[in-house]
Amino acid sequence: MDEGEGEKIRLGVSSCLLGEEVRFDGGHKRDLFLTDVLGPFVDWVPVCPEVEIGLGIPRDTIRLVGDAAAPRLVVEKTGEDLTARMRRYAEAKVRALEALGLHGYVLKRASPSCGLFRVRVHHPNGLPSAAGRGLYAEALVARFPLLPIEEEGRLTDAGIRENFVERVFAVARWRRFLAAGPRPRDLVAFHAAQKLAVLAHSPAHYAALGRLVARTGRALTRAALDEYGTALMEALAVRATRARHTNVLQHLAGYVKRELDAPGRAELAEAIQEYRRGLAPLVVPLTLVRHYVRRFGVASLADQVYLDPHPKELMLRNHV
Numbered sequence: 001m002d003e004g005e006g007e008k009i010r011l012g013v014s015s016c017l018l019g020e021e022v023r024f025d026g027g028h029k030r031d032l033f034l035t036d037v038l039g040p041f042v043d044w045v046p047v048c049p050e051v052e053i054g055l056g057i058p059r060d061t062i063r064l065v066g067d068a069a070a071p072r073l074v075v076e077k078t079g080e081d082l083t084a085r086m087r088r089y090a091e092a093k094v095r096a097l098e099a100l101g102l103h104g105y106v107l108k109r110a111s112p113s114c115g116l117f118r119v120r121v122h123h124p125n126g127l128p129s130a131a132g133r134g135l136y137a138e139a140l141v142a143r144f145p146l147l148p149i150e151e152e153g154r155l156t157d158a159g160i161r162e163n164f165v166e167r168v169f170a171v172a173r174w175r176r177f178l179a180a181g182p183r184p185r186d187l188v189a190f191h192a193a194q195k196l197a198v199l200a201h202s203p204a205h206y207a208a209l210g211r212l213v214a215r216t217g218r219a220l221t222r223a224a225l226d227e228y229g230t231a232l233m234e235a236l237a238v239r240a241t242r243a244r245h246t247n248v249l250q251h252l253a254g255y256v257k258r259e260l261d262a263p264g265r266a267e268l269a270e271a272i273q274e275y276r277r278g279l280a281p282l283v284v285p286l287t288l289v290r291h292y293v294r295r296f297g298v299a300s301l302a303d304q305v306y307l308d309p310h311p312k313e314l315m316l317r318n319h320v
């Protein structure tokens, strides 16, 4: 989170990932990254759709069957069809979640209720295909198309993990901005602070957002804010690359270079090149840049979200 901005982020989560014993076999799937690393920054909103539709603990296993594009949810042993019950519940639940202002959601992979990607769909004749989506997850994505939603399994990938957390904190930042009742010049300042973060993800969105802010001029309408918020979230959903990070780092170095002596410039250039070649994590050149920004009081960079997009304790930029 922007340092010092206090309030926790609020994430929906499949209950079993927090260690709640709600699975079909009475067990859980506690995820240590979520509970121990991300947990201190989060107010969790745990949901177990299967328990909430009245299935017991333990319970017979359920699965998706039929057409992967429109699968049915059935009890494996008895063939009881739970599709309508789960869909009804999911619609009502995601509507109720709207009032909670979630900043993101983490779902349990492979579940016929919670799984987001490649959930098995069984066919009466033939092999299952890994092409489905859990029915609860489907309702969630339909209701909150811009919300960062991920599976715990994918969050073991360092790039996906950073992208998810960065977007979650961006949602929180954007909501705080909206809640403050912004005036036109506030959007200009907000955008100026996001610029380099956006550039690391998507140069195309960077250009489009700049045009949008310029065109907004004196009239900051609700429609313009919605358009900006949507484009910002879409930009950050594009995965940042090493090449784009390098570009942003060089951009940042351009601001501090004139204050540095020759050895200082060489050290910074070397740190950026080592990152570019995959020999050092992003945190190395960034720490150096951040240090110089503060030491030289580079006012135009002091508020750049790119320098501090999420809490350092999460160490999301420490991988090579």
Ligand code: SF4
Pocket (backbone or CB within 6 Å): 014, 015, 016, 017, 022, 023, 024, 047, 048, 049, 050, 051, 108, 111, 113, 114
């Ligand atoms: S995956 Fe979803 S439905 Fe299954 S136990 Fe976990 S929270 Fe409940």
